[in-house]
Amino acid sequence: MNLNLYGYGPEHDRQWIMVDLGITFGDDTTPGIDIITPDPEFIASQGDRLLGLVLTHGHEDHIGAVPYLWPELDCPIYATPFTAALVTRKLEEAGILDAPLHIVPLGGHLSLGPFDIEFVSLTHSIPEPNALAIRTPTGTVLHSGDWKIDDEPLIGQTTDEKRLAELGDEGILAIICDSTNALTDGLSGSEGSVRQNLVDLVQHMTGRVVITAFASNVARVATAAFVAQRTDRHLVLVGRSMHRIVAAARETGYLDDFPAVVDEREAGYLPPNKVLYLCTGSQGEPRAALARIAGGSHPNVVLEEGDSVIFSSRVIPGNEKSIFALQNDLVAQGIEIHTEKENDIHVSGHPCRDELTQMYQWVRPRISVPVHGEMRHLQAHGALAKDLQVPDVFVASNGTMIKLAPDEPEIIDHVPSGRLHLDGDILLPADDEILKERKRIGYSGFISVVLVVGKKGTLAARPVIETIGVPFEADEPLEHELEEVIDLLFQRDRYLKFHQGHSLEELVRRAVRKRARELTGKKPITVVRLVEMAG
């Protein structure tokens, strides 16, 4: 997820612009957390010295946090038409109707205080990826956004190489640049080649065909339509985000020649060799269309032996198990699967090493700041920039404040950065105790004991014992064994309440936890509470 800040001016009067405001997604290590945003603490503290939020493109890791965090920032938002269409939908769904969202034309300019911002068209895996040439009185910074070089992107413009080279001629102080594929040699490849390879693959298929791809890759969506036409099949869109993206694309002038699609409820009546489903869920997301189709729980789409599923997508690291489980499900039903491992049916949207090299040759920056990647990618990108003789390279962790100009560039500060978890409706710091508590219980289980005691410290009722997630296999429930321990404690010392050293709660807690551990081998979180009765 991305959030970059550019400041200008002396510290007490520094003005800021924010570039992008994305989310990332939770996983099995963050149970109950689907959405993770950056922590905006630092920039929120700058009040109205934040002049605006400028969005480079419409991927979730660049715009997804806008509906969650904009209320804290309360600044104008700037985006090109397609990105703006996606953000508008998000804001509406969040009930935010008063955010000033300004549309900037492709190749347009924007002036925010000391910042003059030029949008430069690049290519990526979504329409309208923009680099930002951010001019200030002390120099020009090129923020690359996400990009690649694609001579045949199918949708939208090709990389504006001429403008990049002109910017290099003008002089670029620093490039802040995508590092995702800095460990990958060569070139990322073209959407054009994917189109031809998919036609070649599908034309020999005789059953139903499903292509699964990222919905936001509108070029790939157009390719699916092209493949359907070439192979005499009807295109069927499956999955909410697929419909959403197609609507946003058409609304902003893309997909003008998109064919009429068949509704998924009708498609079942067509002969298998006449349908091509384009489907969400390439990452094995359990609630997405493809997982539901594979599991037999999709209301309208049924596959059977002899049908084919084409994964026109990559395996995002961390999703291996869910993707492979999905593929195993399909294979077990006699459905053929095709992936990018054996077929050239996917290209990355990010620059490989030869593309990065090309960018540095166009732009010739004095400073390189690798961003957008894990530390191992940033480091590889930084090493490449050094090899390309960029004078200053900063491989920096989140929160690092770098002075680019005037004078020698240097790290001048580290400001608060971090992550927020959307837990239910509440944004919590990623290191909050609440999630740790849930994880501890998920690991060890939980025992709650409530003791009703009289004034003299004797039990006035049977203890209320609740065990959650503690394994036990015996004729008697575990609670009985634990109650016995408590009874024993009280028998041994009727006035346990007045025991030296430890509170009654702590004495019982220790005894119960020890017994549970002996019986199960687990160490459940154990909480004991007292209710003191008058009698």
Next chain:
Amino acid sequence: MNLNLYGYGPEHDRQWIMVDLGITFGDDTTPGIDIITPDPEFIASQGDRLLGLVLTHGHEDHIGAVPYLWPELDCPIYATPFTAALVTRKLEEAGILDAPLHIVPLGGHLSLGPFDIEFVSLTHSIPEPNALAIRTPTGTVLHSGDWKIDDEPLIGQTTDEKRLAELGDEGILAIICDSTNALTDGLSGSEGSVRQNLVDLVQHMTGRVVITAFASNVARVATAAFVAQRTDRHLVLVGRSMHRIVAAARETGYLDDFPAVVDEREAGYLPPNKVLYLCTGSQGEPRAALARIAGGSHPNVVLEEGDSVIFSSRVIPGNEKSIFALQNDLVAQGIEIHTEKENDIHVSGHPCRDELTQMYQWVRPRISVPVHGEMRHLQAHGALAKDLQVPDVFVASNGTMIKLAPDEPEIIDHVPSGRLHLDGDILLPADDEILKERKRIGYSGFISVVLVVGKKGTLAARPVIETIGVPFEADEPLEHELEEVIDLLFQRDRYLKFHQGHSLEELVRRAVRKRARELTGKKPITVVRLVEMAG
């Protein structure tokens, strides 16, 4: 994890042998579960008609469940010397001293009832991998175990090609064969090439060098010693399993010329360019040596800028996030990392497609049953076998019973199969409610309410409310808000206990859960218990 059964005879009097009995490991989807075993329900029900457990080799996914499940099987165990040395340690650690473990020499024979079993030496990523030629009166089955073709395995014998071809000449009814790399073209490569490439890589390094590899790959351990000698460094073993494997290997006649190693406590005194650490933890396991070194918490090994870590290992699917996090940690400290992505410093222990093809050419079986892989691997293996004109191919899921002979082979039954989770000290079925309960609470949080009520159904004390893992951000704790809801309920209806339709517990449960959901957006598991007082 592997557990294969071979039976002979009519159903009411069928005799069985078991081949291998492995474990797999839990992950973030199974919180609190480290070890997962097969469910032995079916074979345990066969009593003493199970004639023995035959182990092909010493990997955890083939022997790991022996200490957990042998007590239920109570049969003799057979293994070659190195495997037996590993199993002996496991049984001892589990306190099992009475298991009859018989050592079979390499290339040896074993007779169990109607089964005559010949051990055939193959190559793999551990010493002493054996295929089993299982002869019965109705035909010979070749169980491949895990294998590859390696002309230069460095430790142990090369694949016994001659014997495999002879078995083919004799006639093989069925091969039950490793499918791990059935999706990968070409050959798996040789340990010999890894050795040379590691020497080439390390000889230019000037700081400390860490090689991380699977401990059980004794050839790779020997290679680390070789690389140390060639690059004038002292070998240091780090990690408990590294020491264990070296001990087991030496005990059984491997690593005879292994050099003296330096103790990790002494190695810190050597100049950086004189040490080579061989370390566990290539998968990013948080408690293994490498993660502790990277995190700065290892008692004896410290790395610094300019040192290098070489991952002579593959990324096991599912471990990406932990491995990459570990690599990012290292890179952030200025430590160089080298992986198989850029260097040929690892080879798989399983047969790629060209090796599978070679095996089928040697053995020429009438039937192929792909095993050892996910369904997508089994299916690819099965398709390859069909292309190689094997007359009958069974791509079958766990629990499938296949009649191989006499007459036409066919699926004749599906017997209980599945997984057991070692939860604390207790083995539970994988679909047991206990883990689901923990996962639900890990996801949603938990609210426990205990109400002390008098005879008339009025509250006799303040409710005891415990919330665990429920997010809330306000001045007052969430418990106060929930207590208010309960108070309101009781105010509205003093005799709530006698309310129609729902029990008091259920009324309170619903009200509390609804309020928690309104306040937090989560749906915590909520449990309400009553303590009824005499007064």
